[in-house]
Amino acid sequence: MDKHNDEEIRGDTVELDSDPQAPKVYRIQAIPSKGLGVVAAIDLAPGDLIIVESPLFLFRPEGAMIYKDLLQRAFDKLDDGKKEAFMKLDNAHPETEYPPLVGIFNTNAYDVQKSDHADSDVDSPYIAVFNDISRINHSCSPNTIRLWRASSSTMHISACRAIPAGTELTTHYRDPLLPSSDRGASLLAIYKFVCACPACLNPTASDKARLRLQQSRGRLADVAAWARAAPPSPEFLADTLELLGLVQEEGLESQHVYGRVLRHLMCMSYVMGEGDGMAEGYEGYRRMLRAWRLANGAEEEEVERVEQADVEMMRAAISRRNTDS
Numbered sequence: 001m002d003k004h005n006d007e008e009i010r011g012d013t014v015e016l017d018s019d020p021q022a023p024k025v026y027r028i029q030a031i032p033s034k035g036l037g038v039v040a041a042i043d044l045a046p047g048d049l050i051i052v053e054s055p056l057f058l059f060r061p062e063g064a065m066i067y068k069d070l071l072q073r074a075f076d077k078l079d080d081g082k083k084e085a086f087m088k089l090d091n092a093h094p095e096t097e098y099p100p101l102v103g104i105f106n107t108n109a110y111d112v113q114k115s116d117h118a119d120s121d122v123d124s125p126y127i128a129v130f131n132d133i134s135r136i137n138h139s140c141s142p143n144t145i146r147l148w149r150a151s152s153s154t155m156h157i158s159a160c161r162a163i164p165a166g167t168e169l170t171t172h173y174r175d176p177l178l179p180s181s182d183r184g185a186s187l188l189a190i191y192k193f194v195c196a197c198p199a200c201l202n203p204t205a206s207d208k209a210r211l212r213l214q215q216s217r218g219r220l221a222d223v224a225a226w227a228r229a230a231p232p233s234p235e236f237l238a239d240t241l242e243l244l245g246l247v248q249e250e251g252l253e254s255q256h257v258y259g260r261v262l263r264h265l266m267c268m269s270y271v272m273g274e275g276d277g278m279a280e281g282y283e284g285y286r287r288m289l290r291a292w293r294l295a296n297g298a299e300e301e302e303v304e305r306v307e308q309a310d311v312e313m314m315r316a317a318i319s320r321r322n323t324d325s
């Protein structure tokens, strides 16, 4: 078993006011030592869409001084059902620290962008709280990808690896590639818990692996860099396979580095076949990358288009190599 170790959860389902039309692929229930959490109701495959949800509450903070008053004003505008659902969410902050409204908000909010253009001026971050998605607990090796779609103002949760029925769904509250001490400090300050995941309990090897994955960004930036002289060097191939092993061992399939690694391996196996340790072969890596791209919000047509572009680039590289030799 991988050391990130997704847990199977048993226990009673807690009935909340979730959308009755929603397919029951997940349920909300008590999780040992974590309060409530969200659990897969069926076996989920990588790329499967699990939850699409509109926020209970979408709020734009403007200056810390009047944060509480702005929040209260936004809350007052909600209908009674939403107010009640919001007040049922977890509050990690005692009332002596913040009023309950602020405490619940700080415990359950996600930053989201109001538009799809992350760099535009009108795009100062909004904060969203959800009835179901805010119940998903944190993991430093999350088994889902969380994606905000500004065009529909909905949050999408998809599986980033196989999730057997009965397994708790997890997402990251803090960047999983940060060192464990940084993750731990902010999880404790904002959410008031000490993460007991394998990566936080034994951080030495895990921190090293995560730093290496973070630093591989430049190295993995461009397939075209080795495609010009395809096939890639044996060192680059070995390094890429090692990065894939680190992603899987650390449970970091939710991260962009996983998509980059898969794209390289898909292209390498197209050029070189299944040998040289690329166990999945072209079709296998293509399928894994496809699931990852869909979970990250790509449309089917878009995925096919970028796959086709890579195939054409690899064909050109192969024919250049054949002409040169």
Ligand SMILES: [Zn+2]
Residues within 6 Å of the ligand: 139, 140, 195, 196, 197, 198, 199, 200
């Ligand atoms: Zn952790």
